[in-house]
Amino acid sequence: MTRVEFLPHLAYAHEFPAPRVALLPRLSLRTWTGERRATVPSAFAGLSDHYPYGRYALAEALRRAGVGRGTAVLMPAVHCRVMIDPALHLDADVIFYPVSRCLGPDLTHMRLLVQDPRVRALVLPHYFGFPNDVAAVAALCRARGVALIEDCSHAYYGAVDGRLLGTFGAYSFTSVWKFLPTPDGALLRDNSGAPSGAHVPAGLDAELRGLSKVLRPADGSRRPGSGRPEPRSTYDPALARRSALRTSRWIARTAAHGRVTATRRAHYQRWLDGLQGASGVTPLFPALPDGVVPYAFPVVAGDPARTFATLRNAGVPIWRWEDIAASAAAACTVASDYRSSLLQLPCHQDLSTDDLDWLIDVVRRAADGTGGA
Numbered sequence: 035m036t037r038v039e040f041l042p043h044l045a046y047a048h049e050f051p052a053p054r055v056a057l058l059p060r061l062s063l064r065t066w067t068g069e070r071r072a073t074v075p076s077a078f079a080g081l082s083d084h085y086p087y088g089r090y091a092l093a094e095a096l097r098r099a100g101v102g103r104g105t106a107v108l109m110p111a112v113h114c115r116v117m118i119d120p121a122l123h124l125d126a127d128v129i130f131y132p133v134s135r136c137l138g139p140d141l142t143h144m145r146l147l148v149q150d151p152r153v154r155a156l157v158l159p160h161y162f163g164f165p166n167d168v169a170a171v172a173a174l175c176r177a178r179g180v181a182l183i184e185d186c187s188h189a190y191y192g193a194v195d196g197r198l199l200g201t202f203g204a205y206s207f208t209s210v211w212k213f214l215p216t217p218d219g220a221l222l223r224d225n226s227g228a229p230s231g232a233h234v235p236a237g238l239d240a241e242l243r244g245l246s247k248v249l250r251p252a253d254g255s256r257r258p259g260s261g262r263p264e265p266r267s268t269y270d271p272a273l274a275r276r277s278a279l280r281t282s283r284w285i286a287r288t289a290a291h292g293r294v295t296a297t298r299r300a301h302y303q304r305w306l307d308g309l310q311g312a313s314g315v316t317p318l319f320p321a322l323p324d325g326v327v328p329y330a331f332p333v334v335a336g337d338p339a340r341t342f343a344t345l346r347n348a349g350v351p352i353w354r355w356e357d358i359a360a361s362a363a364a365a366c367t368v369a370s371d372y373r374s375s376l377l378q379l380p381c382h383q384d385l386s387t388d389d390l391d392w393l394i395d396v397v398r399r400a401a402d403g404t405g406g407a
Contacts, residue, residue: 036122039360040115044374045342054349055393059294059384061215061248065285069292073299074327076191076291077200078208083222083230084278088187091207091222092157093120093274094231098205098224099155099181101126106152108144108180110159111366112137112376114355117157117185119269127152130359132366135334136318137161141170148178158203159185162378163328164319165194172202181205187212187220188329191295201225212329213298214289215384216282217244233277244279295327297383301390305331305381308394314341314401318376330378335401338375344400345377350393353378 059065072079085091101107106127109118113130121128131147132140139158148156156175160166168184175182184199184206186192190213192199200206200223210219222231236244277283302322309315318332330353335341345352356373363370379397 036125036127038118038122038128040118040357041360041363041373042357044354044356045346050343050346051349053351055351055380055385055389056382057351057353057380058212059215059382061285062384064293064384065215065289067293068290070288070290072191072291072327073295074191074193074325075198076208077198077206077223078186078190078210078221081221081223081230083224084233084283085207085220085222086218086273086276086278087116087211088185088207088209088220089116089120089269090274091220092117092183092185093123093269094222095181095183095205095207095224096120096124096126096155098228099183101154104152105154106150108147108153108156109362110137110139110157111358111362111369112161112355112372113159113358113362115357116268117159118359119267122267123269123271126154128359129153130362130365130369131156133368135368137368138167139171141167141174144171145174148174148180153178153180155181155183157183157185159187160189160192160199162319162330162332163189163192163326164323165189165192165199165326168194168199168202175203183207189327190214190329191291191327193325210278210282210286213294213327213382214286215248216285217247217279219278219282219286234275235277236279240276241279241281245281248281294383298327298381301381301383301385302328302331304390305379305394308390309333309398309401312398312401314403315377315397328381331381333377333379333397334372335375335377338377340403341400342374342377345397348396348400350396351380 103125107121111130131144182203184203186200187209189199190208206223314336315333
């Protein structure tokens with residue numbers, strides 16, 4: 035199997051107090067309160083090609099694109115570990131393309147990399163729900179006969195220039211659980227019109243474990259794992275053949291998508307307004323265009339170690355992409371920097387007004403160096 039060396043985590047959840055608010059939405063009566071029609075539509079509504087998590091939908095997209103031993107996949111230098119594992123499972127080489135500080139691809143460099151005859155697919159994420167330079171990348175992929183896979187794991191909803199995200203590439207996938215209070219859930223969209231894959235349904239034990247996961251008290255995260263060092267690979271071939279839980283599929287069908295989309299946009303704007311003039315953090319995306327439904331509120335910290343520690347000790351939930359590929363960090367200064375400085379803060383629909391007021395106040399004071407508790 036192809037090997038990629040990953041950098042170690044910089045910190046672990048067990049080293050800090052439990053978060054005071056949840057990083058992800060939680061199941062409650064509010065899940066079904068409001069309009070079911072989303073204010074911003076989704077290219078994944080009504081699809082039936084379900085997977086437990088996005089990594090398994092990505093693996094299937096790569097397989098359909100002809101990725102395997104002796105081939106290569108282009109991946110962004112800024113990534114989470116689970117984005118890379120599917121390509122490694124298929125024994126393909128991973129080539130990292132550099133990105134700008136706004137996480138757009140370096141198209142000049144990409145044009146050179148895509149000429150490698152081994153390249154079968156290129157993965158382009160819409161980071162945090164904001165459209166990437168997808169039209170230009172799609173044109174480049176068409177010209178070279180490379181399959182574009184849109185990573186919409188942060189963009190369950192969304193459009194750009196009147197076209198839905200997820201419809202530009204040969205394939206696209208999304209993570210339902212990042213937007214709705216489901217125990218798992220991902221969807222694959224095949225824009226060639228190929229039929230859905232065959233999946234094994236989850237057993238009763240898995241369904242009950244999943245339901246208990248979304249009903250437990252808010253402790254900051256529903257992400258699998260204890261917050262301690264993770265195994266070398268999180269890819270489980272058995273899960274690749276399993277469908278998403280029935281609970282997840284039912285919640286996704288019946289949830290109040292209108293509330294989800296409108297509230298996430300409103301919360302993101304409140305973050306922007308509340309951090310105006312803050313000296314120590316800079317919003318990665320300082321405006322909220324029409325058609326964007328944000329997954330999180332990303333900021334770049336000027337003093338990452340101090341800011342991160344202050345916020346986590348105050349009980350603020352944060353995710354970072356720390357265990358990126360060593361070769362990506364060596365080749366892309368943005369990836370090396372963002373490994374510690376790019377902080378992902380919550381803006382989901384189940385944050386209360388008091389939650390947001392507290393989060394903004396703590397982040398602002400931590401960024402300005404005046405404390406965080």
